[in-house]
Amino acid sequence: MSKKILILAGDGIGPEVMTEVKRIISWMNARGLTDFAVSEGLVGGSAYDVHGVPLADETMAEAMDADAVLLGAVGGPKWDSLDFSVKPERGLLRLRKEMELFANLRPALVFDALAEASSLKLDIVKGLDIMIVRELTGGVYFGQPRGITTLENGERQGLNTQVYTTSEIVRIAEVAFDLAYKRGKKVHSVEKANVMESGLLWREEVQKLRDAKYGDIALEHMYADNCAMQLVRNPKQFDVIVTDNLFGDLLSDCAAMLTGSLGMLPSASIGADIGGGKRRAMYEPVHGSAPDIAGQGKANPLACILSYSMMLRYSFGMLDVADMLDNAVQDVLNQGIRTGDIMQAGATLVGTSGMGDALLKAL
Amino acid sequence: MSKKILILAGDGIGPEVMTEVKRIISWMNARGLTDFAVSEGLVGGSAYDVHGVPLADETMAEAMDADAVLLGAVGGPKWDSLDFSVKPERGLLRLRKEMELFANLRPALVFDALAEASSLKLDIVKGLDIMIVRELTGGVYFGQPRGITTLENGERQGLNTQVYTTSEIVRIAEVAFDLAYKRGKKVHSVEKANVMESGLLWREEVQKLRDAKYGDIALEHMYADNCAMQLVRNPKQFDVIVTDNLFGDLLSDCAAMLTGSLGMLPSASIGADIGGGKRRAMYEPVHGSAPDIAGQGKANPLACILSYSMMLRYSFGMLDVADMLDNAVQDVLNQGIRTGDIMQAGATLVGTSGMGDALLKAL
Ligand SMILES: CC(C)[C@H](C(=O)O)[C@@H](O)C(=O)O
Ligand SMILES: CC(C)[C@H](C(=O)O)[C@@H](O)C(=O)O
Numbered sequence: 001m002s003k004k005i006l007i008l009a010g011d012g013i014g015p016e017v018m019t020e021v022k023r024i025i026s027w028m029n030a031r032g033l034t035d036f037a038v039s040e041g042l043v044g045g046s047a048y049d050v051h052g053v054p055l056a057d058e059t060m061a062e063a064m065d066a067d068a069v070l071l072g073a074v075g076g077p078k079w080d081s082l083d084f085s086v087k088p089e090r091g092l093l094r095l096r097k098e099m100e101l102f103a104n105l106r107p108a109l110v111f112d113a114l115a116e117a118s119s120l121k122l123d124i125v126k127g128l129d130i131m132i133v134r135e136l137t138g139g140v141y142f143g144q145p146r147g148i149t150t151l152e153n154g155e156r157q158g159l160n161t162q163v164y165t166t167s168e169i170v171r172i173a174e175v176a177f178d179l180a181y182k183r184g185k186k187v188h189s190v191e192k193a194n195v196m197e198s199g200l201l202w203r204e205e206v207q208k209l210r211d212a213k214y215g216d217i218a219l220e221h222m223y224a225d226n227c228a229m230q231l232v233r234n235p236k237q238f239d240v241i242v243t244d245n246l247f248g249d250l251l252s253d254c255a256a257m258l259t260g261s262l263g264m265l266p267s268a269s270i271g272a273d274i275g276g277g278k279r280r281a282m283y284e285p286v287h288g289s290a291p292d293i294a295g296q297g298k299a300n301p302l303a304c305i306l307s308y309s310m311m312l313r314y315s316f317g318m319l320d321v322a323d324m325l326d327n328a329v330q331d332v333l334n335q336g337i338r339t340g341d342i343m344q345a346g347a348t349l350v351g352t353s354g355m356g357d358a359l360l361k362a363l
Numbered sequence: 364m365s366k367k368i369l370i371l372a373g374d375g376i377g378p379e380v381m382t383e384v385k386r387i388i389s390w391m392n393a394r395g396l397t398d399f400a401v402s403e404g405l406v407g408g409s410a411y412d413v414h415g416v417p418l419a420d421e422t423m424a425e426a427m428d429a430d431a432v433l434l435g436a437v438g439g440p441k442w443d444s445l446d447f448s449v450k451p452e453r454g455l456l457r458l459r460k461e462m463e464l465f466a467n468l469r470p471a472l473v474f475d476a477l478a479e480a481s482s483l484k485l486d487i488v489k490g491l492d493i494m495i496v497r498e499l500t501g502g503v504y505f506g507q508p509r510g511i512t513t514l515e516n517g518e519r520q521g522l523n524t525q526v527y528t529t530s531e532i533v534r535i536a537e538v539a540f541d542l543a544y545k546r547g548k549k550v551h552s553v554e555k556a557n558v559m560e561s562g563l564l565w566r567e568e569v570q571k572l573r574d575a576k577y578g579d580i581a582l583e584h585m586y587a588d589n590c591a592m593q594l595v596r597n598p599k600q601f602d603v604i605v606t607d608n609l610f611g612d613l614l615s616d617c618a619a620m621l622t623g624s625l626g627m628l629p630s631a632s633i634g635a636d637i638g639g640g641k642r643r644a645m646y647e648p649v650h651g652s653a654p655d656i657a658g659q660g661k662a663n664p665l666a667c668i669l670s671y672s673m674m675l676r677y678s679f680g681m682l683d684v685a686d687m688l689d690n691a692v693q694d695v696l697n698q699g700i701r702t703g704d705i706m707q708a709g710a711t712l713v714g715t716s717g718m719g720d721a722l723l724k725a726l
Contacts, residue, residue: 075557084560084563087557089558093558119484119487119596119597120482120483121482121483140503140525140558140559141558141559143522146559146560147560148560148563148564155528155529155530156528156529156564156568157526157527157528157529157564158526158528158559158561158562158565159506159524159525160524160525160526160559160560161524162503162523162524163520163521163522163523164521165514165518165519165520165521167518192609192612194438194450194452195452195456195503195612196503196504196509196521196523197510197511197523198521198522199521200447200511200521201511201519201520201521202521224613225612225613225615226616228591228616228617228620229616229619229620229625230620232483232617232620232621233482233620234482246555246609249587249588250587250588250591250610250613251591252588253588253589254591254592254594256592257591257592257596258595262592
């Protein structure tokens with residue numbers, strides 16, 4: 001029976017890069033490598049324009065029902081002044097929350113062919129391979145109470161609540177430790193336990209879990225400010241970093257930028273086992289909707305393509321097909337084929353569909 | 364009448380680097396350049412060891428009474444397992460809160476002589492000069508309710524509250540705009556208005572203030588995750604960054620590390636006018652207590668010395684004396700005199716007191 005994939009291309013360059021992924025899915029389906037039934041829906045500003053909300057209930061239901069979701073990007077200046085409750089981002093956050101995608105995996109990987117593109121010195125980033133495991137359904141993103149109120153003295157007050165429970169911390173730490181097992185067996189757990197009690201609980205629970213179940217893993221605790229520094233100073237000291245929703249937002253973007261090629265970075269957001277070994281999951285490139293170049297056929301589709309590769313790997317266990325796709329990406333890079341964002345002297349400049357062509361050829 | 368300076372050397376390398384500042388203060392007093400009455404107190408772990416609290420009430424009272432406070436650094440592994448309420452950091456946080464030091468100024472400056480030390484490529488950081496204005500007495504650092512509780516289901520829950528009011532936002536934004544006037548007239552205001560209502564209020568209030576009072580200043584709003592990226596990608600796009608307590612903690616450390624010479628960076632924390640043009644203020648190096656090298660006479664005293672220079676400038680308006688000190692630091696760097704943290708091939712390695720000697724000679 002075919003697996004159901006829901007594609008939510010979103011805003012800005014989302015649809016363009018997604019077009020290239022769809023070509024690859026068709027190619028793989030046609031060759032019997034995969035058997036995916038693809039449907040499509042709207043999210044973000046483009047959903048708002050049609051439905052008046054950044055994610056329609058029917059789309060939400062389809063996402064709940066899908067075997068995996070592939071998302072492009074959301075947001076753009078057109079929708080910047082919308083009310084908080086219908087901003088494009090809220091569509092994305094609703095997906096994360098209702099699908100319970102608590103584990104966000106954000107690899108920060110430097111491709112050898114692109115290491116020069118980093119703003120950091122070559123020796124600092126060459127060979128970099130960090131996995132950031134970000135908690136995605138808790139913390140200040142969703143904590144109650146929240147909102148803007150007017151105080152008795154006439155001032156306004158904006159309030160959000162940072163909150164974590166034992167089980168939320170334990171399940172994300174398990175993901176990090178399990179991943180570390182297959183990698184360098186080293187986990188940095190990041191919080192501000194010196195300032196925030198939620199961070200102190202985080203530190204204590206992660207340590208307890210390590211001692212009880214993951215004796216082989218080297219665990220270090222690090223304050224978030226220090227982590228931001230260490231990522232810049234010497235990123236290769238890290239293997240797996242596990243952290244909360246808000247710190248993960250900043251630190252994963254910082255780590256992504258170290259690579260110098262944001263247009264290359266995929267991510268996976270994974271839920272709990274909902275029975276029968278099935279986990280809900282959503283895959284999306286780390287880059288945003290890039291409104292400045294949207295619609296011009298310039299965007300780099302590789303991050304979205306590599307997100308699809310993560311889907312093959314994590315949702316469907318199709319390691320061979322995923323490897324094949326990853327290798328094709330390497331080949332194309334080695335051939336010197338580049339979109340504008342990763343362009344280098346002497347390389348061949350192509351657009352979004354040109355990159356898709358090259359990739360299909362490499363496959 | 365002499366001005367009262369309270370020195371709180373703190374833990375780790377704090378006392379060592381402070382020794383060099385005291386030599387400079389004596390030198391300046393002896394020459395009639397300044398007229399400072401210096402007293403000293405304990406803060407952090409060293410205060411805990413004596414008083415059982417990281418800041419004694421008498422020391423707090425002295426700080427309230429001082430014309431300016433100079434702090435070294437707090438914390439270290441020795442006190443890591445202390446209860447949250449008496450951790451070394453709480454001494455520092457108490458000073459900030461009771462002195463109402465709401466404005467933390469953190470320059471990220473690349474000294475020409477040290478630009479090579481950055482992990483970033485030379486052209487990305489050479490000439491970098493960013494001023495980060497961090498809100499220091501609000502937000503999740505101090506918001507109530509907070510704490511760790513046990514829920515009915517037996518799980519533990521850690522909670523903190525991120526909260527800002529109009530007046531808190533306006534007064535820190537004013538500091539940023541006023542500083543921008545004397546610099547590049549450009550302010551980036553940083554929050555997560557797409558996710559947090561406290562950030563949305565921040566954005567709205569900063570924009571209102573700009574439109575009402577600072578028409579000459581170019582204001583841009585930026586999400587904190589994007590700011591973390593942009594600092595790595597192209598830090599020279601920034602002039603003044605204004606942000607909240609927690610984002611400021613991470614982003615200022617990230618920016619500091621871009622310079623490659625943390626041992627060089629001072630900071631100032633400044634309060635409101637408490638009458639007669641007097642503002643409470645505390646100055647401290649950005650680096651921490653560096654327990655790994657404490658007591659070895661290796662630490663770089665320049666960040667603490669430059670913090671004292673900021674004191675001369677911001678608390679006492681002694682611009683000439685401050686310039687004299689800053690120039691002496693430049694001279695010493697140009698002479699190729701270096702502590703271990705900023706050592707370069709061909710330079711002369713000195714220890715903490717050797718750097719102090721060189722500086723006094725340059726003065
Ligand atoms: C778009 C925004 C809501 C989102 C976040 O803050 O999580 C984005 O920055 C991300 O990291 O996926
Ligand atoms: C020591 C710690 C409490 C402090 C903070 O988080 O503010 C430090 O990191 C700083 O930035 O001054």
